[in-house]
Amino acid sequence: MTSRASLLNFTLIKENFKRFWPIMAGGLAFWLICGPIALMISRSNGGYDYSVMKSVLTHLNPAPIMLNILLPVALAVACFSYLQKSNSAGVMHAMPFSRASLFVSNYVSGLVLAILPAAVITVFLLLMRGGVEIPTWDWSPTYVTGTRILRFLLEEFTVVSFVYSIAVFAAVISGLGVIHALTAVALNFICPAVFLLMMGYMDIYEYGFTAGSLFEEFAMRMNPYMQILGGDGLSFTEVIVYLIVAAVIALLAFLLYRARYLEKAGESYVFRAAKYIIGFLMVLFASSLTGFIFHSEIGPAAYILGFVVGYIVSMMIINKSTKIFTKDCLLSGLIYALVIAAIVCVFRFDAIGYQKRVPDASRVESVEFWSSTVDLGMDGKYDTIEDPVNIEHVTNFHREIVSDKKNYLRDNYYFGSGDFDSHDATAGVTLRYALKNGRRVERTYTIPMSLLRKSEDMKAVWNSAENNGLLQSLDPFSAGNTEITLEGYTFDDNFNGATTWQNYDTDNLPMGTARLEEKQLLIEALKKDVRNIEYDSLFADYDYEPYINISLDCRIPVDPHEPEEYIDGAAWNYYDYNDKGEPIYNHIVLNINARKNYVNTMNALLQMDISGDLRTCVETILAR
Amino acid sequence: MINVKGLCKKFDDFQALNNLDLNVQQGSIYGLIGVNGSGKTTLIRHLTGILKSDCGTVQMDGQDVYDNIDIKQRLGYIPDELFFFGSYTLKAMGAFYKGLYANWDQDRFEAMVDDFGLPARGKLSRFSKGMQKQAQFILTMSCRPDFLILDEPIDGLDPIVRKKVWKYVVDDVAERQMTVLVSSHNLKEMEGICDAIGILSGGEMKIERDLDELKSDIHKVQAAFHSAEDAERAFKGLNVVHREKNGSVEHLIIRGPREDVEQAVYAADPIIFDMLPLSLEEVFIFEMGGENDDIQSILA
Numbered sequence: 055m056t057s058r059a060s061l062l063n064f065t066l067i068k069e070n071f072k073r074f075w076p077i078m079a080g081g082l083a084f085w086l087i088c089g090p091i092a093l094m095i096s097r098s099n100g101g102y103d104y105s106v107m108k109s110v111l112t113h114l115n116p117a118p119i120m121l122n123i124l125l126p127v128a129l130a131v132a133c134f135s136y137l138q139k140s141n142s143a144g145v146m147h148a149m150p151f152s153r154a155s156l157f158v159s160n161y162v163s164g165l166v167l168a169i170l171p172a173a174v175i176t177v178f179l180l181l182m183r184g185g186v187e188i189p190t191w192d193w194s195p196t197y198v199t200g201t202r203i204l205r206f207l208l209e210e211f212t213v214v215s216f217v218y219s220i221a222v223f224a225a226v227i228s229g230l231g232v233i234h235a236l237t238a239v240a241l242n243f244i245c246p247a248v249f250l251l252m253m254g255y256m257d258i259y260e261y262g263f264t265a266g267s268l269f270e271e272f273a274m275r276m277n278p279y280m281q282i283l284g285g286d287g288l289s290f291t292e293v294i295v296y297l298i299v300a301a302v303i304a305l306l307a308f309l310l311y312r313a314r315y316l317e318k319a320g321e322s323y324v325f326r327a328a329k330y331i332i333g334f335l336m337v338l339f340a341s342s343l344t345g346f347i348f349h350s351e352i353g354p355a356a357y358i359l360g361f362v363v364g365y366i367v368s369m370m371i372i373n374k375s376t377k378i379f380t381k382d383c384l385l386s387g388l389i390y391a392l393v394i395a396a397i398v399c400v401f402r403f404d405a406i407g408y409q410k411r412v413p414d415a416s417r418v419e420s421v422e423f424w425s426s427t428v429d430l431g432m433d434g435k436y437d438t439i440e441d442p443v444n445i446e447h448v449t450n451f452h453r454e455i456v457s458d459k460k461n462y463l464r465d466n467y468y469f470g471s472g473d474f475d476s477h478d479a480t481a482g483v484t485l486r487y488a489l490k491n492g493r494r495v496e497r498t499y500t501i502p503m504s505l506l507r508k509s510e511d512m513k514a515v516w517n518s519a520e521n522n523g524l525l526q527s528l529d530p531f532s533a534g535n536t537e538i539t540l541e542g543y544t545f546d547d548n549f550n551g552a553t554t555w556q557n558y559d560t561d562n563l564p565m566g567t568a569r570l571e572e573k574q575l576l577i578e579a580l581k582k583d584v585r586n587i588e589y590d591s592l593f594a595d596y597d598y599e600p601y602i603n604i605s606l607d608c609r610i611p612v613d614p615h616e617p618e619e620y621i622d623g624a625a626w627n628y629y630d631y632n633d634k635g636e637p638i639y640n641h642i643v644l645n646i647n648a649r650k651n652y653v654n655t656m657n658a659l660l661q662m663d664i665s666g667d668l669r670t671c672v673e674t675i676l677a678r
Numbered sequence: 679m680i681n682v683k684g685l686c687k688k689f690d691d692f693q694a695l696n697n698l699d700l701n702v703q704q705g706s707i708y709g710l711i712g713v714n715g716s717g718k719t720t721l722i723r724h725l726t727g728i729l730k731s732d733c734g735t736v737q738m739d740g741q742d743v744y745d746n747i748d749i750k751q752r753l754g755y756i757p758d759e760l761f762f763f764g765s766y767t768l769k770a771m772g773a774f775y776k777g778l779y780a781n782w783d784q785d786r787f788e789a790m791v792d793d794f795g796l797p798a799r800g801k802l803s804r805f806s807k808g809m810q811k812q813a814q815f816i817l818t819m820s821c822r823p824d825f826l827i828l829d830e831p832i833d834g835l836d837p838i839v840r841k842k843v844w845k846y847v848v849d850d851v852a853e854r855q856m857t858v859l860v861s862s863h864n865l866k867e868m869e870g871i872c873d874a875i876g877i878l879s880g881g882e883m884k885i886e887r888d889l890d891e892l893k894s895d896i897h898k899v900q901a902a903f904h905s906a907e908d909a910e911r912a913f914k915g916l917n918v919v920h921r922e923k924n925g926s927v928e929h930l931i932i933r934g935p936r937e938d939v940e941q942a943v944y945a946a947d948p949i950i951f952d953m954l955p956l957s958l959e960e961v962f963i964f965e966m967g968g969e970n971d972d973i974q975s976i977l978a
Binding site for chain 2: 063064066068069073136139140141143144145146147148149150151152153155316317388
């Protein structure tokens with residue numbers, strides 16, 4: 055019976071369940087195969103496989119990866135398919151439903167069917183969790199607790215609600231089944247995609263831009279489906295936020311549904327605004343991506359080519375016609391072109407002032423500095439500068455980079471990394487400011503080596519007491535805990551960069567075979583050279599000078615029950631584990647390029663039992 | 679009672695309905711006729727609450743139809759283009775209607791299924807177009823609607839079934855005072871059952887009259903007189919809307935009361951005088967401004 059007061063029409067909901075349960079059943083079958091059945095199959099060793107359990111609960115199993123998108127979209131397409139044809143739209147709206155009850159009943163029935171498979175799987179997991187074989191290395195088996203399994207259901211509900219609400223929104227604005235399905239998928243990823251597109255423009259035009267962790271921090275968080283693919287699940291706050299956003303999207307869809315023109319069923323999009331916005335997005339992506347890919351070959355014409363192709367395709371799709379040169383189409387095409395040109399100009403001419411923006415030193419709390427050449431701390435890692443005087447020097451140097459840009463970038467508008475004279479050696483510099491107001495500013499530059507070499511500001515930072523402190527990072531290294539790898543690099547006289555090199559890996563100098571005295575000699579010599587090295591000598595005949603790359607892998611015992619602590623840049627820091635999976639050693643790896651100004655190091659190497667090729671390399675360095 | 683006042687609807691740049699008025703008395707059958715594209719289906723989709731008007735009102739028993747569940751509970755609609763849930767049988771569709779309509783009459787449904795000889799457990803998607811139309815008619819009539827809107831209801835039906843359909847409709851009108859609006863191109867059948875007629879043209883209601891009144895108001899006349907002067911005297915003062923002469927015989931279409939026409943013609947002492955009412959089809963062709971050939975066929 056129809057309840058006149060209620061937004062829910064249970065007759066319609068029941069009918070939807072009767073009609074669309076096979077879609078849900080297909081999803082459930084796939085879920086069962088990838089979850090409970092996979093667990094049962096794995097039971098040969100006496101218990102259910104923990105890794106299967108973990109993959110399901112972290113949503114990194116094939117079932118959630120595929121079904122969290124496909125199932126909500128398919129059910130939204132099914133439940134709202136009546137909107138996409140004139141006859142079905144007419145008959146359904148002539149029946150005793152209000153528009154509100156028709157929308158809400160269809161929305162609810164699709165949502166229930168979409169979440170049902172995950173709910174059934176949750177019951178299975180709760181029943182099976184007692185039989186899961188917990189591996190010995192996992193001393194905190196969180197993936198078999200009831201709370202964790204219920205959290206999985208909450209996360210699934212969040213993702214499915216979000217994706218489904220967007221798919222329903224797509225149903226309301228579209229007028230064809232195929233267009234509805236495509237729009238539903240596209241709209242789910244439109245925000246991250248636009249974000250990535252803008253990052254692409256920033257990367258090309260904004261000198262100093264670095265994407266850094268922006269994608270993880272922002273783009274991935276624009277959609278819970280993408281965020282859970284990161285493997286960390288969703289926090290309770292994130293669940294609340296995503297559910298609110300899903301509710302807002304559903305509300306917007308509801309309002310649009312009430313205003314929907316049923317006579318437009320059969321057209322690609324039923325709202326004029328939707329036509330223009332979606333058409334614009336299609337043209338924007340076609341133009342931008344073609345421009346990004348082919349600009350280096352054919353210049354700005356790449357954008358125009360992409361625009362023309364995007365315009366033709368989008369107009370055909372949106373108007374469901376090959377007549378795409380009508381007055382209306384051409385006018386919208388002209389507006390699209392102007393908007394896209396404006397976007398390109400904003401980045402090309404730095405209308406947002408991104409390139410010139412250097413934080414005032416007084417507003418900076420600290421700055422993390424990294425350079426391939428001026429390696430503060432000599433540890434290959436980002437080093438944090440907190441001394442206000444040094445911060446002032448760094449910001450001065452930063453201003454120098456920005457103001458000198460035109461002098462050293464040959465093509466100073468395309469590709470932020472710049473295009474340098476091939477005979478001019480370059481250096482990489484990254485600056486990460488932590489401002490006092492909590493904001494962060496990050497820039498990455500490739501600059502001429504000469505700019506860094508001549509910088510009095512960076513010289514002052516290098517010679518500062520703060521940097522001397524940073525160099526203490528070499529202190530833990532000793533012959534007893536350090537494994538050494540040597541690589542010799544020599545260059546021929548050809549400035550085109552032909553090189554010969556020799557590599558001495560751990561097979562050549564395995565732990566214990568090298569004399570401890572020799573290793574200690576090398577480490578002490580290295581420490582001495584590093585602490586005495588002059589700023590100017592960092593650049594002495596830098597370009598094509600031979601050098602020895604010395605890699606020091608220091609192994610420090612750790613408390614197995616202490617949480618693992620990684621230094622920024624995990625490549626320099628890793629752990630060894632015992633049979634129980636407990637961490638026993640923390641490794642810190644340093645790479646130092648020793649050149650001819652490392653006199654003590656070179657002499658120490660000559661006293662060691664090194665290979666003939668490497669010895670020749672050392673002698674070459676000393677002879678220059 | 680169905681009342682439409684000042685109804686307007688525009689599709690992009692196309693004015694589909696323009697300041698349209700329509701009145702259907704309770705317990706009557708109203709025939710809506712018009713050429714293709716005149717706005718009949720658009721009007722019907724407003725009457726059934728599918729489309730929202732740009733201006734004007736659409737009411738049944740004094741209540742707005744749009745988004746009104748109470749009215750829709752009392753409204754039966756058979757569209758030109760049918761729609762059933764995929765893979766549903768007639769019986770399953772009946773069960774769905776039963777859950778929706780408060781006045782659903784299960785006995786009538788079963789009786790009508792038997793009467794029309796349709797397989798209740800057969801899939802509707804496998805029915806022929808005519809069978810689907812019958813199935814929709816059965817479903818709609820089993821709701822016992824107070825208002826019945828039919829868009830080309832007998833299109834694709836054989837004469838026996840058509841007769842049966844009209845019988846059900848007429849019986850419900852007689853027994854329950856059901857109000858019916860029917861749109862059809864089969865004017866001969868409309869002429870047989872309709873109480874009133876609305877002729878739609880270019881989105882406007884051109885004529886809306888009681889059918890008998892409409893037919894008694896326009897006549898085709900054949901007459902011959904002793905002289906041309908007599909002929910002129912006979913038709914002077916009458917509303918002659920079409921006139922032509924074939925030899926000595928005058929062929930005319932005259933609007934006005936039958937008695938007035940007879941009186942005027944007889945006063946001129948005609949040699950030949952024959953007066954016939956126009957059929958609905960002829961009225962329609964004439965009112966729609968048919969080409970000369972069409973008028974010739976009416977007068978023939």
